[in-house]
Every structure is written in C-alpha cells, then in structure tokens.
Amino acid sequence: MNDQTQDWDIGRQGRRWTGPEGLAKLERLPGRLELVQGKLCLDDAERWTLLAGLMENMGLDEVVQFGKLEDWQQAIAARVEGAAKPPTPAATDVPASHWNCRVIEFPSDEETWCAIHEVYYEHGTPVAYSSSPAAPGWTTDDGPEAGLDRLEKFREALRKPVLKVSAFEHVGAKAALLDKLGQMIEDCGGVLDRASLSAWLEAWLAEPLPELNGAAPVQMLGSEEGRDQVETLLERMRGGLPG
Structure with missing residues (x-):
C-alpha cells in the first residue's frame, strides 16, 4: 500500500x-x-x-x-x-518537488516583459510554471495575515534571479544531464548536492562556449547530435565539476 x-x-x-x-x-x-x-x-x-x-x-x-x-x-x-x-x-537531501513564486522573462518581437508565476521544481530544477501569472488574491478563510504572506512571496520572487522562459525547454534532456553529472561526481568520490548541481548546470548551459562556436549548450539540446556534444564537453570537465 x-x-x-x-x-x-x-x-x-x-x-x-x-x-x-x-x-x-x-x-x-x-x-x-x-x-x-x-x-x-x-x-x-x-x-x-x-x-x-x-x-x-x-x-x-x-x-x-x-x-x-x-x-x-x-x-x-x-x-x-x-x-x-x-x-x-526517491529520498533526497532536498524536496523531491515543490512550488514557489519566481519572476519569468518572456521575450517577443516587440518587447521583453516579465511576470511573477508559480514555478514547479523537481530536485531543484524548474520544469513547469503556471499558465497565468500568480494572483495577489486570497480567501477570507486564509486569515487576516494571508495578504501579507502573499506579498512576501512576491517580494521573495523579486529578490531571486529572473528565470528565462528558455529554462523550461528541453526538460527531459536537462534531467538526463543532471543524472549523468550526479553519477560522474559519485564515481569520482564527490558528495552529491543535487540542488546545487542543478543550479550549476542551469548556469553552465546558458553560457556561450568557444567549443560550440559561441553557442550556449542549451541551444544544442534540441537534437540527439547536439546532446551528444554537450555530454562530451561535460565528460572532458570531469575534474572540474562541483562537488
């Protein structure tokens, strides 16, 4: 059961x-x-x-x-x-899943705009967000402090780094890379902190690299060949991974 x-x-x-x-x-x-x-x-x-x-x-x-x-x-x-x-x-050092409010940046041809959305995380990795921006409303049953609590969540979102909408692309490929990184660190005798590793991977994927002719690794995740290139780069970095 x-x-x-x-x-x-x-x-x-x-x-x-x-x-x-x-x-x-x-x-x-x-x-x-x-x-x-x-x-x-x-x-x-x-x-x-x-x-x-x-x-x-x-x-x-x-x-x-x-x-x-x-x-x-x-x-x-x-x-x-x-x-x-x-x-x-699975038992982990961080919650297997959770929600929080975050600012997400949405680019368009005319202008780039931002909104606070509720973001869903798995092991520290953002994988989905609410289709509509987070609302400042609450019910009368939530108590007199509910409005202040809601505003504090919005303030926390504004204090955190802005998420790019691209962070929610290629979720499956990112999860596979995270698993591979974790295995590499454990094989080398390192201590696995999945939440910190997820944050490191997200930043590394967004950084343009000369090995990819100036492209960011995240741009390569849309094809099998590109994913293989990214995995090869991570293998070469084995000694310099966090943990």
Whole structure:
C-alpha cells in the first residue's frame, strides 16, 4: 500500500464528503491538473492522492468497471503474491518537488516583459510554471495575515534571479544531464548536492562556449547530435565539476 493512500477510507461503496471532513479532503487534492512529461499531475505523490480521493468517492464496485476484468484479476493476484509495489518518491537531501513564486522573462518581437508565476521544481530544477501569472488574491478563510504572506512571496520572487522562459525547454534532456553529472561526481568520490548541481548546470548551459562556436549548450539540446556534444564537453570537465 502506498503511503499516500493509507489513511483514505476506500471501500466497495463510495463515500460522500460533507462538512469539515469534506473540506479537509478537498484541501488534500492537487490544486491544479498539469501534464508533466506526459503524465497527469506533477509527481507520483500527487497522482496517488488524486487517485485515492476518487476511489474513496466512487467506491471499488464502480472503479472495477474500467479496464478488462482479467487485468484486474491479474493485478489482484500480483498484489496477493507481494509482487506489485507502487513507486515511492526517491529520498533526497532536498524536496523531491515543490512550488514557489519566481519572476519569468518572456521575450517577443516587440518587447521583453516579465511576470511573477508559480514555478514547479523537481530536485531543484524548474520544469513547469503556471499558465497565468500568480494572483495577489486570497480567501477570507486564509486569515487576516494571508495578504501579507502573499506579498512576501512576491517580494521573495523579486529578490531571486529572473528565470528565462528558455529554462523550461528541453526538460527531459536537462534531467538526463543532471543524472549523468550526479553519477560522474559519485564515481569520482564527490558528495552529491543535487540542488546545487542543478543550479550549476542551469548556469553552465546558458553560457556561450568557444567549443560550440559561441553557442550556449542549451541551444544544442534540441537534437540527439547536439546532446551528444554537450555530454562530451561535460565528460572532458570531469575534474572540474562541483562537488
């Protein structure tokens, strides 16, 4: 049983959520639905929470109407045998995922403009941002200090370096490079700090390099050949990597 589903009351019949319990359960569900690298929600923890909430609401008798009966039978048999183990978030020194407010720069043919958006991070790497700018609003249930708290988050965003919208491009390639860098550092006996390594990689990718005829490594990530060139450069830098 996944940790995210243990305290949900999932039975054969669905349960209605009413009163304070209903509001509490609603608060636990993901606040937004996003597609990240082809998957619904932002990480496995949110997917398990959303799935558990729907199953408690609908009941197992309704849920098993989806899919093929033989698949359900095989899945149940696998669980009985202890073979099916749901994925769990990897343990890291930094949060596996989190949101914060950041200023993002958006270039255009006419002018470059900036806005504060909510940015989603995986292991310190920005991978997605809210489609609309972050709003300064709050609900009356949030309390009298909610407005000041919201403004403080905006002030924190303004104090941090501005993110380029290009930081959200080639997310899969950047994640692969980060994994490769981490392995290289561990192979050399270094201490892996994934958050610091992610920040270093983001800065290095944006820097024009003479080895790439003045192009920044991030410009090369759109093709397999370019990604191979970037990996080769990192291999040559093995002794000078952080950590």
